[in-house]
Amino acid sequence: xxxxxxxxxxxxxxxxxxxxxxxxxxxxxxxxxxxxxxxxxxxxxxxxxxxxxxxxxxxxxxxxxxxxxxxxxxxxxxxxxxxxxxxxxxxxxxxxxxxxxxxxxxxxxxxxxxxxxxxxxxxxxxxxxxxxxxxxxxxxxxxxxxxxxxxxxxxxxxxxxxxxxxxxxxxxxxxxxxxxxxxxxxxxxxxxxxxxxxxxxxxxxxxxxxxxxxxxxxxxxxxxxxxxxxxxxxxxxxxxxxxxxxxxxxxxxxxxxxxxxxxxxxxxxxxxxxxxxxxxxxxxxxxxxxxxxxxxxxxxxxxxxxxxxxxxxxxxxxxxxxxxxxxxxxxxxxxxxxxxxxxxxxxxxxxxxxxxxxxxxxxxxxxxxxxxxxxxxxxxxxxxxxxxxxxxxxxxxxxxxxxxxxxxxxxxxxxxxxxxxxxxxxxxxxxxxxxxxxxxxx
Numbered sequence: 001x002x003x004x005x006x007x008x009x010x011x012x013x014x015x016x017x018x019x020x021x022x023x024x025x026x027x028x029x030x031x032x033x034x035x036x037x038x039x040x041x042x043x044x045x046x047x048x049x050x051x052x053x054x055x056x057x058x059x060x061x062x063x064x065x066x067x068x069x070x071x072x073x074x075x076x077x078x079x080x081x082x083x084x085x086x087x088x089x090x091x092x093x094x095x096x097x098x099x100x101x102x103x104x105x106x107x108x109x110x111x112x113x114x115x116x117x118x119x120x121x122x123x124x125x126x127x128x129x130x131x132x133x134x135x136x137x138x139x140x141x142x143x144x145x146x147x148x149x150x151x152x153x154x155x156x157x158x159x160x161x162x163x164x165x166x167x168x169x170x171x172x173x174x175x176x177x178x179x180x181x182x183x184x185x186x187x188x189x190x191x192x193x194x195x196x197x198x199x200x201x202x203x204x205x206x207x208x209x210x211x212x213x214x215x216x217x218x219x220x221x222x223x224x225x226x227x228x229x230x231x232x233x234x235x236x237x238x239x240x241x242x243x244x245x246x247x248x249x250x251x252x253x254x255x256x257x258x259x260x261x262x263x264x265x266x267x268x269x270x271x272x273x274x275x276x277x278x279x280x281x282x283x284x285x286x287x288x289x290x291x292x293x294x295x296x297x298x299x300x301x302x303x304x305x306x307x308x309x310x311x312x313x314x315x316x317x318x319x320x321x322x323x324x325x326x327x328x329x330x331x332x333x334x335x336x337x338x339x340x341x342x343x344x345x346x347x348x349x350x351x352x353x354x355x356x357x358x359x360x361x362x363x364x365x366x367x368x369x370x371x372x373x374x375x376x377x378x379x380x381x382x383x384x385x386x387x388x389x390x391x392x393x394x395x396x397x398x399x400x401x402x403x404x405x406x407x408x409x410x411x412x413x414x415x416x417x418x419x420x421x422x423x424x425x426x427x428x429x430x431x432x433x434x435x436x437x438x439x440x441x442x
């Protein structure tokens with residue numbers, strides 16, 4: 001007997017999928033123009049129109065410029081979105097590297113969309129990831145044997161300081177294609193999705209050929225169980241961070257090592273995972289064995305002679321070193337390493353949002369002039385320029401703190417009263433634990 005024809009997503013089902021977004025004020029929708037994201041845009045537009053007090057919706061179309069026809073396709077997608085009653089902005093990328101282009105394009109795409117969101121007052125970004133994407137991701141991560149990779153794509157998370165939601169994860173792609181057809185829409189088809197040079201396309205082809213490490217439903221069931229376990233770890237690590245870490249707004253943290261070592265080992269490792277990823281401005285955490293070595297160093301520090309037993313450690317661009325003074329004898333200071341992982345200097349201009357070092361959200365005013373000013377980290381800055389920095393923080397930490405400079409002259413810290421007087425709003429994005437986040441008090 002022939003398989004049942006996929007059914008479009010109806011109004012009632014869409015209402016259930018989006019029920020967690022009813023209280024949001026403003027939601028950006030990532031739209032590539034393909035069938036998945038067009039289905040999401042169409043469903044969200046219809047859902048919004050049924051609400052008495054709906055959130056603002058705005059579609060973001062990213063033109064990567066990787067194919068000659070991409071600009072025309074972005075314009076076409078913009079017209080489709082307008083016909084659906086959605087405001088849309090086309091965000092154009094440039095300067096992507098020739099190698100590892102898909103990974104680089106993904107990072108640049110999310111950076112650009114969240115920059116636009118921060119500048120325009122949108123906190124939530126909805127994407128159209130679906131069940132087939134989930135299956136592909138699980139298979140790819142299983143092949144790499146990455147830590148907790150079997151959990152796949154989470155239903156919600158963060159990109160820096162903007163929240164990500166994926167309301168369609170439970171739906172197969174076939175139903176999204178049927179939904180697009182039911183709306184009478186003509187999606188853009190990207191040939192790179194079937195290009196065997198890219199891993200995801202190869203995995204997609206293998207799935208179509210039935211070449212799975214285990215049956216698809218079993219894979220997804222295991223992924224769901226792993227995701228639930230990861231949610232528990234995220235919550236436990238978030239709580240541990242609140243009890244053992246003191247965060248400073250300049251991107252510095254102090255760790256109470258004794259309290260940290262009293263926690264469950266898996267939770268300790270999960271906390272270090274977020275610290276190394278987020279404080280270093282990385283998009284992925286370091287390998288498990290590197291985290292294990294760092295944790296062993298911290299354990300030796302906690303149980304040995306703290307005055308002589310810890311010379312410091314570096315992981316993923318993050319520096320761990322002893323705090324100064326007898327009152328902080330059991331504390332480790334964690335900060336951004338300036339060396340190989342230094343953030344590139346960023347020129348300031350009016351009406352700008354950017355992620356400096358992929359750690360600090362910076363927003364400037366349309367009504368101010370920033371000619372000649374830029375953000376950078378500098379070696380050799382004096383502690384006197386950081387009056388709010390405790391004496392327990394080593395002077396070497398200064399090298400990783402972002403400053404506003406005029407030419408080669410440091411003027412003031414990026415996060416300071418002086419910066420705010422220049423209408424430069426800046427905030428450290430903190431640490432992310434799944435759907436949870438820890439920030440420093442400003």
